[in-house]
Amino acid sequence: MFRGPMALPLVTEAVFPLHDQPHAHERPEGRHDQPHALDEPGGQVAPPGPPAGAAVVVGSFAMGRGQWFARHRHEHHQLAWARRGVLAVRATGTTWVLPPSMALWIPAGTPHATGAAGPALFRSLYFLPDRCPVGWSAPTVVGVSPLLRELISYLSDGALDPAARERAEAVVLDQLRPVSVATVQAPMPQDPRARRVAEALRADPSDGRTLAEWGTRVGASGRTLARAFVTDTGMPYGQWRTRVRLQAAMPLLAGGATVAAVAARVGYASPSAFVAAFRRAVGVPPGTYFAP
Numbered sequence: 001m002f003r004g005p006m007a008l009p010l011v012t013e014a015v016f017p018l019h020d021q022p023h024a025h026e027r028p029e030g031r032h033d034q035p036h037a038l039d040e041p042g043g044q045v046a047p048p049g050p051p052a053g054a055a056v057v058v059g060s061f062a063m064g065r066g067q068w069f070a071r072h073r074h075e076h077h078q079l080a081w082a083r084r085g086v087l088a089v090r091a092t093g094t095t096w097v098l099p100p101s102m103a104l105w106i107p108a109g110t111p112h113a114t115g116a117a118g119p120a121l122f123r124s125l126y127f128l129p130d131r132c133p134v135g136w137s138a139p140t141v142v143g144v145s146p147l148l149r150e151l152i153s154y155l156s157d158g159a160l161d162p163a164a165r166e167r168a169e170a171v172v173l174d175q176l177r178p179v180s181v182a183t184v185q186a187p188m189p190q191d192p193r194a195r196r197v198a199e200a201l202r203a204d205p206s207d208g209r210t211l212a213e214w215g216t217r218v219g220a221s222g223r224t225l226a227r228a229f230v231t232d233t234g235m236p237y238g239q240w241r242t243r244v245r246l247q248a249a250m251p252l253l254a255g256g257a258t259v260a261a262v263a264a265r266v267g268y269a270s271p272s273a274f275v276a277a278f279r280r281a282v283g284v285p286p287g288t289y290f291a292p
Contacts, residue, residue: 055131056169058156059124068115077127077134078106079176081144081152085120086254089113091139098141099254099290100149102179105140112139117251123152125172133173140178148175180283186243189232193218194225198240205245206267211237246281249274253286262286 057076063085071090080089081103088097089104091112096104106112108129114122127134151172155165189195197214201207212222220228229237245266252262263274279285 054165054169055128056155056172057126058152059122059126060156061122063116063120063122065116065118068113071111071113073109073111074106074126075108075129077108077129077132079125079127079142080104080106080114081123081125082116082120083123083149083152085122086117086251087120087122088115088117089139090115094139096139096141097250101144101289101291103142103144105134105136105142105176107137107139110139118255123156125152125155134176136178142176143179145175148172151175186240186247187233189228191225191228191232193220194228194232197225198244201241201244202248205241205248206265208267242277243281246278249278249286253290259286 068088080087082098082100084100086097086099087104089106089112091106091110097117098104116122151168154160154168155172160168188198196218197211200214210222211225215222215225218225226237229235229240233240235243245268248266249262252265253259257265259275260271263271266274268274268277275285278289282289
């Protein structure tokens with residue numbers, strides 16, 4: 001039995017791990033030529049039928065904001081990419097959220113779930129393992145150059161001449177180059193009082209209250225909350241809050257909002273302070289990360 005994607009509020013991150021959330025079910029709007037996830041978590045899913053002789057298959061499908069395809073896996077390697085919108089992929093305990101300038105290589109057999117931070121057009125490439133020289137054994141972020149972008153569209157033509165397809169597939173493989181983008185984690189604390197603070201900040205990352213002020217709300221001293229954040233998340237409260245703010249900023253930036261507007265919305269006093277925090281966490285400024 002097959003099922004469609006799941007709808008949920010999506011807390012997003014840029015190559016950032018996300019905490020798990022409960023899932024409700026909903027079929028995606030738009031095209032339905034995508035592979036479907038099985039009811040059983042980790043179920044096997046086949047990509048669309050390949051043209052004769054193809055080593056790479058392109059699957060295209062549209063999704064609405066917050067929609068997810070349930071956890072599944074493929075016998076094929078997959079390059080998950082959004083031509084338009086923001087792609088989220090959850091695998092191996094991490095969730096990557098990627099703009100159109102980046103894609104995620106998912107090795108064959110890796111259980112994963114795929115979602116959208118907003119309206120998106122996904123273009124996934126599926127590679128036959130026995131005809132693919134790429135040996136990455138773990139999910140790997142790949143830069144999507146203008147050439148790779150056009151090649152993906154080119155290979156989506158099912159009537160493409162086999163010889164032309166073979167040449168294009170070879171260039172696609174040559175274009176698969178990992179990019180160095182830091183992962184930024186913001187794990188949820190286990191202490192129930194600290195967790196209430198964390199949940200409130202995920203809902204409104206611009207909230208600038210100190211831990212002492214939060215303490216009066218959740219029934220703990222600021223010092224107790226500070227210890228709980230360090231113990232449960234491995235980082236001080238201020239660092240954790242910075243990462244949550246960056247997580248909230250990603251879909252806004254991907255949607256075309258200005259740096260100034262996003263900085264104010266997630267709690268930064270100035271655009272320059274936001275850009276500096278983004279660069280420290282991700283390794284590049286927002287303009288570079290979201291460059292076409």
